[in-house]
Amino acid sequence: MYSNWVTVDTSAIRNNVQYVLEHTQTQVMVIVKANAYGHGTIPVALAAIEAGASWCGVARFSEALELRRANINCPILLMGFTPKEHFEDMIVNQVSMTIWDPDQIPWLSTSAERAGQPARIHIKVDTGMSRLGIQPEKVLDLVQLLNDNSYIQFEGIYSHFARADEANPAAADLQWDRFLGVLADLDSENVRPPIVHIANSASSLTRAETSLSLVRFGIAMYGLHPSAECHLPEEFRPAxxxxxxxxxxxxxxxxxxxxxxxxxxxxxxxxxxxxxxxxxxxxxxxxxxxxxxxxxxxxxxxxxxxxxxxxxxxxxxxxxxxxxxxxxxxxxxxxxxxxxxxxxxxxxxxxxxxxxxxxxxxxxx
Ligand SMILES: Cc1ncc(COP(=O)(O)O)c(C=O)c1O
CATH class of the missing domain: 2.40.37.10 (Lyase, Ornithine Decarboxylase; Chain A, domain 1)
Structure with missing residues (x-):
């Protein structure tokens, strides 16, 4: 019927999600950004949720809206940049947003006030990826701003590994230590964010301790190896x-x-x-x-x-x-x-x- 076509085996998606659920014994956020790594957002999200995943992670507000328009009601984390003009839309659609800069707070609370409901946010900490995130030593100040703001629901805090897929653990160890340091600083101020996460596919399979509240599970869900140095267990199947x-x-x-x-x-x-x-x-x-x-x-x-x-x-x-x-x-x-x-x-x-x-x-x- 077609000139060329992609076939996605949703039983492989379910199989791979079930493996990580059993292996990590924690919640799974399936990363379905970029059209579910080319596999198709909605069918992948549905298969993953059916297999037990509880969150979806995306990179763009349009991807979050695509999930909501398909009546996918699970929690969604928008992990990337959200233009402030779309804050209100995300709040109305109960999409949790990533925050890393105190300058985001005023617009966020104005948007939440207009939406008539709190903005759910996860603070992103830059522990060594150097891409998006607040520096560890500035987290407490940002949290203070949130605590004073009834329009903002501080739902979680997270970071992202740059080199968890490498055989040499040194770089990931350093990021892990920095993240633990941030959590300890918060704890000493009696701040305990409900959801704490750092693991991607590679670390969820190789570093059990990093699973925390949830694992953000991308490439391995599709049955693809995180890297040449980090191969999937043989139970995984490409989709x-x-x-x-x-x-x-x-x-x-x-x-x-x-x-x-x-x-x-x-x-x-x-x-x-x-x-x-x-x-x-x-x-x-x-x-x-x-x-x-x-x-x-x-x-x-x-x-x-x-x-x-x-x-x-x-x-x-x-x-x-x-x-x-x-x-x-x-x-x-x-x-x-x-x-x-x-x-x-x-x-x-x-x-x-x-x-x-x-x-x-x-x-x-
Ligand atoms: C912030 C964040 N978390 C999790 C993931 C999932 O990573 P992986 O596909 O290696 O599991 C990505 C993917 O790029 C990401 O950007």
Whole structure:
């Protein structure tokens, strides 16, 4: 029915959420930002909640609204920047927001007053990621501002690891110690935020002590390895596969140029296949790509074009128009994983999953 399509196995999502729930014995916030890492926000969120996840984490207010519009009523944390013009909308929709700067407070309380209900907030502490967050030594002052403000509900405090997916634990240890230091400082002032969190996929699987009130579970929920140094236990299953078909198969004579620029020229009589996927679908315009045809890896030849690629099919002489092509996933005994694709593209599996374009239909099983 389609030129190329993504299949998301929601039972893999459920399986992976159940694993982390059992393993950490704490609440799970599933990270469904960026269209659930390309997998599709709503079906992933529903599967994860069905499996026992209690929170959803997003990066943009539009992603929070998408969840609410689909009647997903669980707590949502907006982990990124929220333009102040959208504070009121987030409060009305009972989306918890991330705060890291005292300057956010006046607008937040004005918005809460207008909304007629308190703003729920989590303070983000920069313990070493250096991206978003208040410096540890300034947390107490910010908390003081919140305590004096009846329009603000101080729901939680959190931080984010920069290097929990590395074999060497030193950098993550330092962040963990800084975070514990902040919690101890608050405790000495009798401030005990209800929800305290720092763990991502990597640390929730490798550092039991970091699970705290909840774990923010992203890449591992999709069955993708946090990094080459932090592999998932074998119980995890990848949820996403990306498939297409051979739209044409032909034999070309020697000396024929293939695709724009004729970077590939046939050496002899060669079987060449055309596949309706291109860089506009997110298939990167880089050399070295491979796909599966007839259960075998075949090379993508010539330049990737906007809507189509070409493959050399001499290894699969029986292949014909209409045959299935796997870009990511399993075919017979062969697998091309998101990690394999990431190596060819010079990136990480996170970016591969997010790269699959919006024009590619997602099918859920
Ligand atoms: C603040 C925050 N928490 C949690 C996560 C989830 O991380 P992971 O996908 O490595 O589990 C992310 C992802 O980028 C994030 O930005």
């Amino acid at each position: 996403l596969s990306w498939t297409s078909i051979l739209s044409q198969v032909k034999t070309l004579p020697p000396g024929r140029g293939v695709s724009y620029g004729h970077e590939y020229v046939t050496k002899g009589y060669e079987r060449i296949g055309t596949i309706p996927v291109g860089y506009a679908d997110g298939f990167r315009r880089l050399p070295g790509n491979q796909v599966l045809v007839g259960g075998k890896r075949v090379p993508v030849i010539g330049r990737v074009t906007m809507d189509q690629i070409l493959v050399q099919l001499d290894k699969v002489p029986e292949s014909k128009t209409g045959d299935e092509v796997v870009l990511i996933g399993r075919q017979g005994d062969e697998v091309i994983s998101a990690e394999d694709v990431a190596r060819v593209w010079g990136t990480i599996n996170y970016e591969v999953a997010c790269a699959v374009g919006l024009r590619v239909p997602r099918i859920y099983k």
